[in-house]
Amino acid sequence: MDETDTETDSLTGCRYHPTFLSSTESLRSRASSLNYEFESGNQTCKSTKKVSKATFSIRRSSPPRQADYYWGQHYADVMRAEPMPPFLLDVRSDIMKLLNVPDFSPITVEPPAISYGKVGDSVPSLNSCIVNLYNGDDSVVTPHHDGQAGSTPGAQKAVVAGTSIYSLTACDEGAERKIQLYAPQPGSTKPGKVVYEKELANGSLFELPAAANGAYKHGIPKAPKGVVGARYAFIFRTVVEVEMSVLEERKREGDRKLAEKAGKRGGEGESGGGKRPRKGKKRGPTSLRQDKQMNVD
Numbered sequence: 001m002d003e004t005d006t007e008t009d010s011l012t013g014c015r016y017h018p019t020f021l022s023s024t025e026s027l028r029s030r031a032s033s034l035n036y037e038f039e040s041g042n043q044t045c046k047s048t049k050k051v052s053k054a055t056f057s058i059r060r061s062s063p064p065r066q067a068d069y070y071w072g073q074h075y076a077d078v079m080r081a082e083p084m085p086p087f088l089l090d091v092r093s094d095i096m097k098l099l100n101v102p103d104f105s106p107i108t109v110e111p112p113a114i115s116y117g118k119v120g121d122s123v124p125s126l127n128s129c130i131v132n133l134y135n136g137d138d139s140v141v142t143p144h145h146d147g148q149a150g151s152t153p154g155a156q157k158a159v160v161a162g163t164s165i166y167s168l169t170a171c172d173e174g175a176e177r178k179i180q181l182y183a184p185q186p187g188s189t190k191p192g193k194v195v196y197e198k199e200l201a202n203g204s205l206f207e208l209p210a211a212a213n214g215a216y217k218h219g220i221p222k223a224p225k226g227v228v229g230a231r232y233a234f235i236f237r238t239v240v241e242v243e244m245s246v247l248e249e250r251k252r253e254g255d256r257k258l259a260e261k262a263g264k265r266g267g268e269g270e271s272g273g274g275k276r277p278r279k280g281k282k283r284g285p286t287s288l289r290q291d292k293q294m295n296v297d
């Protein structure tokens with residue numbers, strides 16, 4: 001990384017390191033063989049459209065697939081993270097070394113009640129990585145905040161307040177995408193005008209400070225028509241994990257309620273399978289609806 005070309009945005013505090021990696025070839029080839037559990041069009045993550053996702057955690061627990069990812073919707077699938085593979089652990093330590101990220105980050109604001117952690121505890125920094133695969137001009141991430149303890153009511157999986165979110169781009173030539181930050185619109189869930197925009201180059205690292213995540217929604221808009229090729233975003237975050245069994249129970253409960261509703265409407269009785277709600281339908285209890293209003297992922 002050449003530190004002299006790092007750019008800091010004076011309004012939002014976002015930092016952009018255009019030359020974090022000189023080559024992304026091996027990263028792209030490893031990323032292409034990851035297991036993308038959430039495929040394009042899956043509606044469980046409400047901000048991403050036609051983006052595939054794989055999630056990883058550094059938590060080394062037994063059984064190994066214990067860590068989780070959850071988007072806070074009542075009826076969403078609960079997604080478990082895999083242990084971070086060695087190549088992602090290497091990227092993580094490069095980021096930490098080059099940007100002086102401490103090994104541990106303190107939890108400074110109250111995380112959700114079902115979290116593995118409380119104020120005063122520390123968690124390993126950048127303990128979570130999501131790999132987003134964009135494959136076409138209509139892969140988008142709509143404006144959202146990442147759920148952040150203290151600034152996001154109802155966030156089920158909290159990003160530790162005070163730590164930045166890092167997105168490393170590895171993409172084919174011509175498949176670069178823009179990130180945008182949007183002005184807040186008091187009293188409205190709609191994003192305001194774009195206050196920051198950056199095309200994220202192959203090999204670049206984008207840093208979204210916690211304060212900017214709290215103050216501005218961010219998103220990846222559509223690419224110009226006809227853009228082809230893959231873009232991988234490796235998004236490292238410091239998170240407080242939540243109790244998996246509670247989430248799974250919530251999902252079962254949500255599925256049961258849906259099945260009951262479907263039974264009442266269609267006279268089919270309890271199906272047990274749990275139909276997915278159609279987009280735009282009201283769903284979930286109040287605390288989780290707050291997530292929806294905030295558009296939190």
Ligand SMILES: O=C(O)CCC(=O)C(=O)O
Pocket residue numbers: 048132141146167179218219220233235297
């Ligand atoms: O693709 C990126 O660089 C960022 C994506 C993002 O904001 C998200 O998935 O929440």
